[in-house]
Amino acid sequence: MPASLLKILVILLYACLFIPAACALEKGELDAAREVIARTVPELESSPGTLKLEALPRQNGHDVFETESSGGILTIRGSSGVALCRGFYDYLKTNNLGMVGWENKSIRWPERLPDTARHRVVSPVRHHYYLNAVTYGYTTPYWTWNRWEREIDWMALHGINLPLALAATEAIGSRVWRQLGLTRQEINEFYVGPAHLPWQRMGNIVNHDGTLSDAWHKDQVALQHKILNRMKSLGMQPVCPAFAGFVPAGLKRIYPDARLLKLGWGGWPEKNAAHLLSPSDPLFHAIGSMYMKEWQKEFGKNTYHLADSFNKMELPVSAGNTAARNEMLGRLGEQVYHSLSSVNPEAVWVMQGWMFGYQRNIWNADSLQALLSRVPDDKMLLLDLAADYNKHFWRNGMNWEVFKGFFNKPWVYSVVPNMGGKSGMTGPLEFYANGHLEALNSPLRGRLEGMGMAPEGVENNDVLYELITDAGWRGTRTDLTEWLDHYCTARYGACPPSMKQAWDLFRRTAYSGLRDHPRFNWQLRPGARNCTMDTSEDFLKGLSLFIHTPGLEQSPFFRQDVIEMTVHYLGIRMFQASRAALEALDEQDNARAAQCMDRFRKLALASDSLLEAHPTWRLERWIAFARQHGSTETEKDRYEENARRLVTVWGPPVDDYSARLWSGLIRDYYLPRWEHFMNCRIQGKAPDMASWEENWVRSRGVSRATVPRDIVRTCREAIRQAAPLPPALAASRPGIVIGNWTPEDMASGWKELSWPVSAEDLHRLHGIRFIYTSGKHALDIKRVEVIGDGKVLAADAHAGRTGVPSSRAVYRLSVPDGSRANNGCIIRAMVKSADGLDSRGKVELILRN
Template sequence: MLRIFLLSVILASSSCLYAQNSIGEVREVIRRFAGEFPAKLKLSFIDKENNCDVFETKVRNGRLEIRGSSGVALCRGFYDFIKSNHAGISAWSGNRCIFPASLPENMEKRVVSPFPRHYYYNVVTYGYTLPYWDWQRWEEEIDWMALHGVDMPLALVANEAITARVWKRLGLTEEEIQSYFVGPAHLPWMRMGNISQIDGPMPVEWHSDQVELQHKILKRMKLLGMKPICPAFAGFVPLALKRLYPDVKIIETTWAGFHNWMLSPEEELFTRIGQLFIEEWEKEFGKNDFYLADSFNEMDVPFPPIGTKERYDMLAFYGEQVYKGIKAGNPDAVWVMQGWMFGYQRDIWDYETLQALVSKVPDDKMMLLDLAADYNKNVWGNGMNWEFYKGFFNKLWVYSVIPNMGGKTGATGILSFYANGHLEALNSPNRGRLFGFGMAPEGTENNEVVYEMICDAGWSSSEIDVKQWLKDYSLCRYGKTCPEMDEVWEGLCKSVYGTFTDHPRFLWQLRPGRSGKGTVNTDSNFYRAVEKMAECAPKMTESPLFKADFLEMTAFYLGGKMEALASAIGKSYLYGNTADALKMQQQFEELGEGLDSLLESHPVYRLQRWIDFARKHGDTEKLKDYYEMNARRIVTIWGPPVSDYACKLWSGLIRDYYLPRWREYFRCKETGSKYDLASWESDWVTQKKGVSPMTPYADPVEAAIRWIQKAKEVETFKEEETVIGYWTPSDVSTTWKDVIYNIPAEKLPVLRGILFEYVRGARKLDISEVTLVADGKEVCKVVQNGTTGDVNRDNFFYFQIPEGATGNNECYIRARVQSDGDADSYGEVRIILAR
């Protein structure tokens, strides 16, 4: 009896100490946000309601009391109070918080989250945004999470440090381990079995750096009441494991032209490694409740065909083995799995396939992240996953959206969907065990209005009035507003924030000559909106966040005009109007230089900031250079392939990469000489260091207004939708050569073929074969002897595209062409679509 009493005293003391420490962390979050902890603020804990977080705010006798069911709930309660009084906002571009001098007496509010948990991050956010962050930046981010009500973030830092310990326990050498690992920015794809060896071997110094950082991250998250999702073993191993276990079955995996190796789940070693990883992780970082293991990201399932008993038996066995490995290390842990492929690859992940995979895992020990509801609704149009899989077979699941691909900075996102799309899941008869709400952006620090909306939606079970929300958002963000801002938001909601573009990027951010048009929705509504914002700007100069937003929107404005010029320049060369082309080239470069100069004053959109993060991790000049090289690669050539996937609109990247690449292209167009942009791009990644100097504008807002007036003169026109590119003498030669043209991935379902149309020149163009490539795989190939010139023969290449073919990372056609006699040949390349 005495032992039970003593144990209860110890547990109560421990709980009390945790509560004190948690309150202390909440106070620090508020202090950093508000500048100081408000003297008239009291914090205390209350119980959850139906397993969901709750907060209450109350003002009595000039004092604000916030009660919450967790550290995150308390932070969200404070943030909600600040926003309800238009007193501030927390954003990546900067914070604004002015605690009211006089509090609204007798104000009471109680908010219960409709979801038990609020999820955040994508596996690849650790490549496109997070790979090189230091503790200072992570502390800012965890503050942002807490204020926005996020309590279930992915926490994948130091994954490789623990993995290396497991490999060493099995007998692999340090050289074998480090040679398998890729550069830090590419680790997410190695973890999912997509790639290996890019920018390898990884420096061994990276591990200690990351272990120290992860200790700080996890400690802060847990003190605030968050439930971080940590990594687990998903099955991918170095091929060198064969040296130690020559008889084990290892399967080569492929993705976008890269490869990795997967240990067969049939091997006893599979479960053993899973157990060793959890044991090593918890030995270093302590117990954890949720572990992520992803095994089939955008890859074919390496099992028998759909409809066969063998397929479903093997999948059930695989799921069981993954869970067994986690359970052996921690019997209480929950296996978490990303579900991007559930909507993206329905042809592979039919109902029975997913059912089999999860069938032998206890219902309360598996959580599925329904990653991309916005894609189901607005891109694929294939119905919501919770309906298709009928509530995910009674497993825990999280409603999520992907508001960003690759960290692209182009504006996009249907605000009305992000405000209220989750209500469809909450009210569905197939909601099953809906456990969380979240967002899984591939990159952050962009489109801040979208993320603010998503976070507010996650704490609301009723419909949000988008128009009123935007009025409040402006007041919170800027401290005041002006009449023109209503027209600004109206125009943006009819353009960039009324359409969903999965890959918003400008034509001039892609390799010249490879694509006919960009995808940022800079239509007339958008241009009018930014022009209205310029009218508002002189009245808003005191707001740093208005300045940041205005510079960003001006950058998109100029980027759209550059888009029009790039298309017109290509047309001019095609039709022989060299004088017009040269004039427009000068305009194009002037706008690009102006855009770059404006963004030098933006708090986030700068290449120098990205490189500085990377170089901080090196103790020697050699290590600093290595990390910078890897950081440069991920935002430009990626591998290659997957080039230009990130498409950041950053100062420094524009003046040092995008513009020089176009200048070289223009030079070749003007002279008719050949260009080798691939070599130029590779040299920029591996040989260049730092960013060229730039003096920012003394008054960037005034400069932005001037640039908008100047850019107004550039006429915009709509490129014919079916034209994807051109050929000119600089593109072809008298010997067979492969030329590449990008294709919008969303056109795949209706794509019927490619047409080559001669425009002018003394020579015809011969085409011997055309291959359609999506995500690094050949979707189909047509071989025929085609000609286009004064006489056309077989110049249309008909595609028979397999049902369910998709392309997210890169989609293009590769054509083998030559001209006869010399290279004097010009023409257009068109895609033919089903009506």
Template sequence: MIKTAFQTIILVIGFASCADQAEYQPLASEKVLTRLIGEEKSKSFVFQLVKDNEKPEWFELNKEGNKIVVKGNSQIALCRGAYDYLKQECNSIISWSGKKVKIPEDPPEVKRKVETPFQFRYYFNVVTHGYTTAYWNWERWEQEIDWMAVHGINMPLIGGAHEAILARVFEDLGLNKQEIDQYFSGPAHFPWNRMGNLNGWDGALPTSYFDEQVKLTHQMLNRMRALGMSPIVHAFAGFVPKGIKRIYPDEEVRELGWGGGLPLEHNAFILSPNSPLFVELGKRYIQEWEKEFGAGEYYLADSFNEMDVPLAADPVEAQKELTGFGKSVYQSIKEANTEATWVMQGWTFPYHKDQDGNLFWTPERLGALVSEVPDDKLLILDLANEYNHVFWKIDPSWKMYEGFFGKKWIYSFIPNMGGKVPLNGILDVYATIPELALNYEKKKNLVGFGFAPEGIENNEIIYELLSDIGWRNSKIDLDVWIEKYSVQRYGKFPDQLKQAFNELNESCFGTFTDHPMHRYQFRPYKKPEGVEDHATVHRSEKFEEAVGTFLSCSDELGASELFVFDAIELTVQYLGLVVDEKLLKFLDDEKNERPTELQEIMDILLVMDRLLATHPNHSLQRWVDFARNWGATSEEKDYYESNAKRLITTWGGDPVNDYSGRVWSGLIRDYYVPRWINYHSDQGTDKKQSMRDWEEKWITTPGVSTVEAYDDPLDIAYKMYAEYKKTK
């Protein structure tokens, strides 16, 4: 197990304990605070790290003189303690879209101790590292690690340079460059490559990629370890290049199938669970990883995420094979590191059903898969509790499997799919149902709480709420919490804002849609009769009222930058619904001979695009810049840009086309708008194929157009809302 120097000796450290201030070396947690709020503001705090490994993590806040003393038994506890003070006593906030931090000259009094009921506070989904972080640089990662620290997160799931290490193992095995290139996908699609959903899609990788990946992972791990985090990294789950049959012609290799709609040549392959090579490659992978990065603690390996398991037809033999798969994965980790823990995602257990709606992963099957793994050496990420509760309306997985058979497990949510932007999710569910698991008499080895969004930098209120839950053992009173959140974020909570949040909680934050998307984000033709309309963003009169009520607070709150950003998001979502309704009427006209009307609809989208140009997160240019910065040559830059664009548009095949559904400045004006116009002005005989050709050309053509943000986006937002509310 990895330990920092601070964990191996007893320490009680603060500014006042140093005889010579000039020689004082700041704690990692102090450096986090300084980076986030500045050196001057951070001087208001004194951090004292206390060795106390016998208790759950805790922090204690006291005012001594003109300083706030933060004591805690971990670096993350200290970070969370300082942020808790900033939030509760100073009404401050640190978010992805910005921060508001104000500390009075005479800091407010405080005296409290907070203890988390969870050993781990978990964060990230495997696919977050496609939908959001695929091309992040160290600067952006440093910001995110700081965000994690003050939000109390100590167990992030990261890519861990999986591809660079696996490539070394494959090369040592004797696979040639062509065979290896045919295995790895483009970087934005790595998560699905890692889970065995696909091989080689949108590759091959530039030769410089692996070196840069390793360098970045060193920076990330060094910082996470300094803060005492326990990162989860990928292990070997049995997936191999098809070319392995050249070296091992007698090896049993089974072909997998995933519903992503890719050509069959991109199917993945997995070794037989009975193969000694399975264990050998897994061991060699861990050894190579630890040779590069040092000992790991938690290794993620999922062999059958969202896929049919290639099992024998005989039920008895199938059970044995499931046991064999679980044993092989764990054994491959154990032989390389006896102290390490195998981590497994739990999403597929309630998700994977047959055509009749019956769960594939019955308690008997899952029990067989994990039966040969010691209870303390397997950690199950129970990812999607809101899906069980609201969407599927079935028992939570932790109840179906009775505390996951005594294995360690983490209670979690998936608040976002694909990085979609629309406001969505039942806030009261997030605030209240985690308590049910904490009080479940058969919960057994519940060790953590977390959230695993597929994409981040959206719906910020949800993540602030969830991070607070990680430090509580009871439900949150949502009304009280929202009032405090509003003061923290905007500075005030006037009656009109209270009404707006009540209306939001009765509309977009009172409903749960797994894939909220607008009609204008889908391919621009009418769905065949009987096919479900995919426009799924919440629509109601209550939401329309909520937007108007929120905007009515502009005179009082308009000086708040964060209020402006949130007002833009709400207005853009409302205008998107207006566009959806107009497009439906346009498509219902059988003649479709109203180009002027279509342009008028597109003009609304262009206003939305320009409104979003003010927002710091919802930008295609920002996404493209991250991708291009990974390239060392113009050719590499163009490749990375096309790979990044592909993920958020066509993705791969028709079933997942438009899945990511970003409402971004640049994507609206450069992709959604011209796609509608081109399709409906095309006089060809195969318009759908022409559209697919247009999409591919857009993906592979570098560049993003420019647009000038509005000088007063709030004024434009209010006028647009008023105009289209009046015309209804």
């Protein structure tokens, strides 16, 4: 072969090999990735030649990265900005050089990098999804760009390329409503306070806890521009908002013939009910396309757009009319898609699939197929949101099997590792490590195109997020023991024997399974006795072993995690003390009740003081985020009130859903709320807890507190002092007591009383028992109900009495299979004291084995 021809062939081969790489990775992505890495390891800025970033082509549309180091130079190749960042983070953790959290990091960058062999990773899927629609309420509603920048860095390092980006949803919506002629008042009555916006977007509520000003909209538009620009610079494909069909009730004034379907959610008052524009009304497409035009005018074209019309909602059509239901669903799917595609033919409709497992009574294969039937397969992406709940909580089969691979629609496998931003240690580690392999290897996997997670709140349980994001880049089984050893070494610098023992105990206790809503009883309205946190002796032993692990005191992550674990340990002792105090009240032993509460108070204040040193678990930080958005003191106060409400009472009937272990929240809310309740009971008064809670929500600021100087030493000392209650104070009944009644609760006639119940106990609930403990008068009962999400799930209406003598004081409550109470569960009873008000007793759950 002539040399000239050979030279031409070499040039052509070179072009074939490298032109696709250049096309797959723009120079801007290289620069953006380098900036993320520099912010992660500032030491690299002083020696820029030690890091090389190069392009790689994708493999079958999937991201790829390679890492290797030689002669003190680290080379990372990747098919996108995200792949480069993920490659760097993989190198960092694999070589025990550090770890990056949300507000904390530990980097141990050496003066000279060790030589390492080339390491190549191909993602098993196209998409790595992140965030939940309600994360924009429980976590991000008041974030500024400074916090968002760190979050996007975190996403890139953890390999996220399909994140939700929902800021400014209402700014665009308000432009549309004004164009249609709605008044300011009509628009205000449609929207809610910033922290509650996710539930307004999904049609759950309207007109709750505040309005949105023009200044708010301007701020959010500017923020969304920065978020989208940064995400796209790294090669991410953000999921942005679309029109889901919810409209202000005032639309009827302008269009009297508009067909509005009234919705309801969880027993909320009439004024909070949303309206869905009927998909058969021509206005649906007109408004939907107006929204997309306004959005694109502001932000430019985007591919993926989220619209959720029935998340946790009943369908506005007769349950028995299958044909009408399917026609309505088919028409809705068609209209949502057309409102997108008529403006942007490349747009893909994204929909969350929480209800597919949560509401199987509505969403079966027939109804879901109807919804999807008129949308082109390549123009929709389903988020199978909660595979962990299907497997470990609902136990109702995996959605991709029930729905036959989602009828050829692309879909994303996802888990929900957190509800409401709760701080409790929980999660099925083994499932999070390897559960996705069941989907990848299933013959019914259909068009599985992504892995991800949809936490309602972040900045908690770091181990879960590291594990899930690692697993999403692996198509093979993870050895969890080995992974935990590497996790601890990367996070703290070492994994001593006591830490290994601690994690062995955690894997058998708190991290052995899924606890839907992990909360201590003292995080619920006082009087509650049930606790959904792990309180076992093995868990306590594991916490103590971890806290007392020597040699890691200089690690910022060790100090952070020691705080969290100490607060869990003290929280269990607080649970034991509060339960014993309630029993003492039942027995009219006020002195013992006061002693128990004194113990409770000391533990609470010790926990709160430790949390002052935590980087994120602080009420003061949450309130500061909210207040900085206000331009006047009045506006700042309004935002603070909205932020305080979300993490406490929320709004009926989702009280105490968020359950955060935060400084400021313990000393200013949980502790004084319980003390108010107990003091009223000891004094023979009926505590008005609703008024107390509302007054706190409307208050301002956080009380002052001190931060311990030596945090690890203080934690260890707190564990030493947190001994179990002495036998003279400890509760004597181990049964599941959910509440009590006292003379202060009684009235001359029939009265309704209620007590909170854990949703986790629903599937085992057999009934309740009224147990008289003291007083001159018996208690009469005539009806008992289980209320979940505002609905009566079961009832028993016979006449009963407990006292002397007792008769028929057990009420059988058969809760139908599949019943849910994700947003609150109570036992409600109609009672009266017989012949007087002097009656005291307990209400106890009867559970099936």
